[in-house]
Amino acid sequence: EIVAAAEGLLGGGSKPLAGRRVLVTSGPTHEPIDPVRVLANRSSGRQGHAIAAAAARAGADVTLVSGPVAIADPAGVAVVRVETARQMLAAVEAALPADVAVFAAAVADWRVAEDASQKIKKGAGGPPLLALVENPDILATVARGANRPTLVVGFAAETENVVENAKAKLVRKAADFIVANDVSPAGGVMGGDDNTVHVVGPAGVESWPAMSKAAVAEALVARIAEVLGGAS
Amino acid sequence: EIVAAAEGLLGGGSKPLAGRRVLVTSGPTHEPIDPVRVLANRSSGRQGHAIAAAAARAGADVTLVSGPVAIADPAGVAVVRVETARQMLAAVEAALPADVAVFAAAVADWRVAEDASQKIKKGAGGPPLLALVENPDILATVARGANRPTLVVGFAAETENVVENAKAKLVRKAADFIVANDVSPAGGVMGGDDNTVHVVGPAGVESWPAMSKAAVAEALVARIAEVLGGAS
Known part of the structure; x- marks a missing residue:
């Protein structure tokens, strides 16, 4: 009761x-090459986890589907851990x-056609060719599926033509919003605390100022509540 | 003084x-494919970090060269963080x-011939072929180099023919000892707390019982001190 009262005040x-x-995905996926090697995306999971936490604070019943990350589970959220893209989809x-x-995970676009059941040895044949x-x-899949949520939000991590790529992705993926950011190494977004995003929706592009990933999460959840409020 | 006294007692x-x-390597290496994707080895760094910590407790001046890990730096150790195999060698x-x-890192055997400076887009051309x-x-390189340490210890993470592969590696790499373990997924060694190792040296193979990675580290450091003591 004291906690609830404090939360009410805060x-x-x-x-x-x-x-x-609310469903949120976060983190990278790891696609196995053999038992010891993986194809992976760089993603700390900080932004996705912050969105799940913010949605829970806003009163939602939140499920977070997360790839392998080294950060703590957000409070008040049901967490499902996966490794590969196919496991994440399931x-x-x-x-x-x-x-x-909200699809904030950095899902690997590709996997190895057939992962080896035993460790691939360095041999005389030279390096393997990864098909x-x-x-x-x-x-x-979700945005065009039978169970489509009312609001589908995608992410686009780009290193060039950030807004143009996000606009094309909005249409191609049938999403309601694409949150796009520039993850060029010089920007320090990946693994860092801050993020600078462009929110691309049907009405155009909102370019938000640089802020913490926690603040981006709060603002995005507020925006989602606004749109849903109008839709209910 | 109280800490020193307690350490003396303990x-x-x-x-x-x-x-x-003492030089120790630990963790995986990450080999970039493009700014958001990497080829990586699965390795938590727990075993290598435990060895560095145990060597420091045994009084050594320890440098730990570590790939990307999510665990804390061991106490009393100089840590150098790297990402790729080439950075680790340097x-x-x-x-x-x-x-x-002690080379406990899971170094990637291969890297992408040329990593892309911009994110590779999914395109009509289908998935890229990774050369x-x-x-x-x-x-x-170190075991055969001009600056060869008195004692060179390698690791061999295998999923089959563990001891045979380690014996061949001892000779091929000119190491003094190879610490070999079975990292098949069913064993739970990768990312886990325990390890079952075979220590392959010039005099033969010692198969140690399953124990914590901390205990493996203590035992290995004791073995190293024994061999060095005889050599000095």
Whole structure:
């Protein structure tokens, strides 16, 4: 009761997502090459985890599907841990239906066509040639699926043409919003505390100022509540 | 003084590696494919970090060269962080000379021939073919180098023919000892707390019982002190 009262005081008692189911993905995926090697994306999971935490604070019933990360589970969130893109898609589909889905994970676009059951040895034949196949597109699959959430938010980590790529992705993936950011190494976004995002929606592009990933999460959840409020 | 006294009581005041320089490598390496993707080895760094910590407790002057890990730096150790195999070799060579080198890192055998400066886009051309080239062999380079430490210890993470592979590696790499373990997924060694190792040396194979990675580290450091003691 004391905690609830304190939360009421701190948060102004505002629970704009009360009664809503929110699904968030976060972290990288690891695609096995053999038992000791993986193809991986760089992603700390900080932004996705912060969004899950912010949605829970806003009163939502939150499921977080996370790839391998080294950060703590957010409070008040059901966490499902996965490793590969295919496992992430299965966990996402199992967590539907939801009112909102936020796909913040850095899913590997490709996996190795056939991963080896034993460690590949360095041999006289030289390095192996890794034949890749495309992974399922989780965002597009859910956005075009029968169980489509009311609001589908994708992320786009780019190193060039950030806003143009995000606009094309919005249409191609049938998402409602794409949150795009520049992850060029010089920017320090990956693994860092801050983020500078462009929110691309049907009405155009909002370029938000640089802020902490926690602040981006709060602002994004507020924006989601606003859109859902109008839609309910 | 209280801490020193307690350490004296706990450790029996025994500093068998006092005055010795010990170099330890730990963790995986990450080989960039493009700014957001990497080829990586699975390795938590727990075993290598435990060895560095145990060597420091035994009185050695320890340098730990570590790939990207999510665990804390061991106490009383100089830590050099690297990402790729080539960076690890450069950091190792900069840390020589040493009396002992323990190569516990899971170094990627291969890297992508040319990593892309911008994020590779999913395109109509299908998945990229990753052409790999061999990384430098850090263990063999140091064991056969002009600055060779008195004692060179390698690791062999295998999923089959563990001892046979380790025996061949001992000769091929010119190491004094190879610590070999079975990292098949069913065993739970990778990322776990325990380890079951075979120590392959000139006099044969010692198969140690399953124990914690901390205990493996203590036993290995005791074995190193024993061999060095005889050699000095």
